[in-house]
Amino acid sequence: MKKFLALLGARNKEYVRDRGSMAWGLLFPFLIIFGFSFAFSGKNQDVFKVAVHRPAEAHTQSPTSDFLKTQYIRFFDTDNLDAAVAKLRRHQIDMLVTLEPSPKYWINSSSPKGYILEKIITGQKTSHGDPFSKEIVEGREIRYVDWLMAGLLSMNIMFSSLFGVGYVIVRYRKSGVLRRIKATPVSAFEFLAAQVVSRFLLILATSAIVLAGCHLFVDFQMFGSYLNLFIVLSVGALCLISMALVVASRVASEEFAGGILNILTWPMMLFSGVWFSLEGTNPVLQKVAQLFPLTHMVDASRAIMTEGAGLAEIGGHLTVLAALAVVFMAASSILFRWE
């Protein structure tokens, strides 16, 4: 334990004193968040979106309404009332309407589009002559930055894990630091464990700082529990650090390691749903993306942050991340060479 703590302390000091890379690790997510919050600060010009709830078993005598024929409004059907209400709370839709069993509409009290739609629906009746009743829901709009936040946190962790552990161990190998440690009674496990834990703690600390900073300046929304987010980010970080250990297990050239790390990080950065939703993209791409640890990390943390998902709902993602972490750790312990 003494050996482990000594190595852990040394690595932490090295990281904290390397001002350049630490500043970059902290500044990078802030810059992106500020950039996007500025870029998308204009009002969304989309058409009005109205969800129409139809019971699963509709029959021919179901009422209709002229309201549903209004131009420049995009109507789409849904059979899940709760999900539609949740979307309305987050401003992902502007109004929810149902005609059965009794005509009713829901709007969000803080949505300007909902206010306009209400002006249109007011006074309208169904084909059976029934007026619409009204229900108000509360909830703030989910902006792009709110949606982006989970992806960005995860992506920052990915870079920090892969380059912070993978690249550093390769550098140690090349410069002879590993050889020097090998000449002591330290085992490979003790050495690697210190590197993993050091990076893990630093990732949690920087993520907390980034979250706090963004909360202060961008005021992003958080619907779920911070504990659940912490669990997802922790398991994800361990998975990605273990992946870095596999890369670093034998490579002795910094250039080669840099190449491998770029090959791993770029596809994940682009196709794990950090910047845009994969819904509607090529199905093959969606399947491939399921192999990336970052996809599971982003999906799980985004579900917590924007939908308030609990552990049960993201259990699948957590299981994949944990399983990958175990596979990577086992592979790196078999493959690792000091030289």
Added chain:
Amino acid sequence: MTKAHIEANHLEKAYGKIKAVDGVSFGVQRGQCFGLLGPNGAGKTTTIEMMEGIIPPSSGEVLFCGEPLSKESQHKIGVQFQNTSLQDFLTVRECLDLFSNLYRHTRSKAELIDLCSLEDFLDRDNRKLSGGQRQRLLLALALINDPELVFLDEPTTGLDPQARRNLWTLVEKIKSEGKSIILTTHYMEEAYALCDEIAIMDKGKIIAQGAPKELLKLYFEGQYIEVPESDLQGKKPEIFNHPFHRKGENIEFHVPDVKLALAELITQDISLNHMSVRSASLEDLFLHLTGKDLRE
């Protein structure tokens, strides 16, 4: 003969078809300073790295206190590598703290700082040390576990003459503490000054082994007399009937008896104003054994 503190038995290390070390065997007694000499690429570093347990031999074995090497033996061994880095951003003091925590038994840091004269730069980043300071720190790290056996791989390469002398004094101190030392060098005067026994390596093999003085006695008798060729006043060196070779603009004669040889030179009316006399050195021995200069 008592059991060797550490011994190499028929060590071989091959990289593809190239044999870096080719059947090396020797033993080092407790408290002895053993030197491995040879030019760059002779296989010295590969040999001691196999003995340190850093690289596995292709064949052969290393026995430390009669047992094969293990992680446990690392507690009793100190290693100073030829080329090594320490973790960036750590001060000298922090490097000492880090390494002292890696061993069960350690030497007092104050004592080590004093022994290796580290006090003037204790709080300096290890990357900002001079060559001599760096070697002293690396030596301190090699001694931090108070080892029985210390490996020093070319400890003075790249140092200026004064820093080299300081390091020799330090190695003498370590020797006086009764520790066994294995050092590699391509400086013959260093081996002569520090080692009780030497092995000369060339092309992965040991070509001569023994105490420096005995080796010289075995291969050389007599002295060397060096005179500028211009002082021979046109006479050919062959007329003196002694083996000789040219060293730049000088001629060096190998003579069995200095007194007789000088009398001969005086008889031939040769000026002795620029003459020098010296004993055979390990450099001469290496030249004799391999037909090439050590630093070639």
